[in-house]
Amino acid sequence: MKPCPKCQYIRQAKDASVHPDICPACGIAMNKWRPRPIVNDDSDAVIVPEQRTSLREHFMQLPNRVDxxxxxxxxxxxxxxxxxxxxxxxxxxxxxxxxxxxxxxxxxxxxxxxxxxxxxxxxxxxxxxxxxxxxxxxxxxxxxxxxxxxxxxxxxxxxxxxxxxxxxxxxxxxxxxxxxxxxxxxxxxxxxxxxxxxxxxxxxxxxxxxxxxxxxxxxxxxxxxxxxxxxxxxxxxxxxxxxx
Structure with a gap:
């Protein structure tokens, strides 16, 4: 199983009840997640994986079970x-x-x-x-x-x-x-x-x-x-x- 592109969580047997496209750890829809663009000091757009979420994003993450x-x-x-x-x-x-x-x-x-x-x-x-x-x-x-x-x-x-x-x-x-x-x-x-x-x-x-x-x-x-x-x-x- 591929790790979550956002938090790198790898699904386990206990996550069987969670939809395959939903990360059991952070709750994102993995096939829709995109890294956030960050601009460095040289004004060159660099795409890097997003490692942190805002508090608002965190508090709106869903529980592991979505049914x-x-x-x-x-x-x-x-x-x-x-x-x-x-x-x-x-x-x-x-x-x-x-x-x-x-x-x-x-x-x-x-x-x-x-x-x-x-x-x-x-x-x-x-x-x-x-x-x-x-x-x-x-x-x-x-x-x-x-x-x-x-x-x-x-x-x-x-x-x-x-x-x-x-x-x-x-x-x-x-x-x-x-x-x-x-x-x-x-x-x-x-x-x-x-x-x-x-x-x-x-x-x-x-x-x-x-x-x-x-x-x-x-x-x-x-x-x-x-x-x-x-x-x-x-x-x-x-x-x-x-x-x-």
Missing amino acids: SGSLWGRGVIWLGLSCWAFWFLFNGIDWQVIGGSFMHNINLPFHEFGHVLFMPFGRFMAILGGSLFQILLPLGLCIGFSFFHNDNFAASVTLWWCGQSFVDLAPYIADAEYRLLPLVGGGGEESHDWGNLLTWMNMVDSAHTIARASFVIGGVIMMLALAWGFQLLRKQKALEAQGY
């Missing part, structure tokens, strides 16, 4: 995440909606683990670490899926999760002034993460502003993730229509 089953499966996931995102955004910073959601039950264990993970860095970071880790974990997964597993659609899903984590934190931050939300383990007011953090920074009066900022940032990230996933699905559909 009807994976397309429809990802389409259903994308539609579900879209409805879920609009449900969160429509209801705003509502603890009953956000705290009672399935996603909150996913975020909570990672939030609690973040306290333990950041404990060696002092009390302030140990308390902030819960909120920080529930954001950094899906962001790290997004980077891993995109750069190490060549699965940008999975990366878009974990980016959506990162945005939802910001939304998940909004009611907790807004409650810093009142400290009324139920806490894990039945902890009292003294165990309220954001109540303590904002008190130490003398910013309790800004709790609602910070909560709204977290909610808006989360909403924007979720919309960007959905737009990214949609473009990947469009590109996959187009390739399928061409017989790849």
Whole structure:
């Protein structure tokens, strides 16, 4: 088998499900790829193989499998995440909606683990670490899926999760002034993460502003993730229509 003209990847037995004209490593249509012309200092056009892709090209590379089953499966996931995102955004910073959601039950264990993970860095970071880790974990997964597993659609899903984590934190931050939300383990007011953090920074009066900022940032990230996933699905559909 000839190596990919772009990344020099050589197909293996595990790549049997990938169309022969699609590179399993970088996702290009090999029979359509052309090297990029580069002009040297002497103004002579020299054609050399392209060794790097732009970030935009990288993030638009398709997963290894390009077939009807994976397309429809990802389409259903994308539609579900879209409805879920609009449900969160429509209801705003509502603890009953956000705290009672399935996603909150996913975020909570990672939030609690973040306290333990950041404990060696002092009390302030140990308390902030819960909120920080529930954001950094899906962001790290997004980077891993995109750069190490060549699965940008999975990366878009974990980016959506990162945005939802910001939304998940909004009611907790807004409650810093009142400290009324139920806490894990039945902890009292003294165990309220954001109540303590904002008190130490003398910013309790800004709790609602910070909560709204977290909610808006989360909403924007979720919309960007959905737009990214949609473009990947469009590109996959187009390739399928061409017989790849």
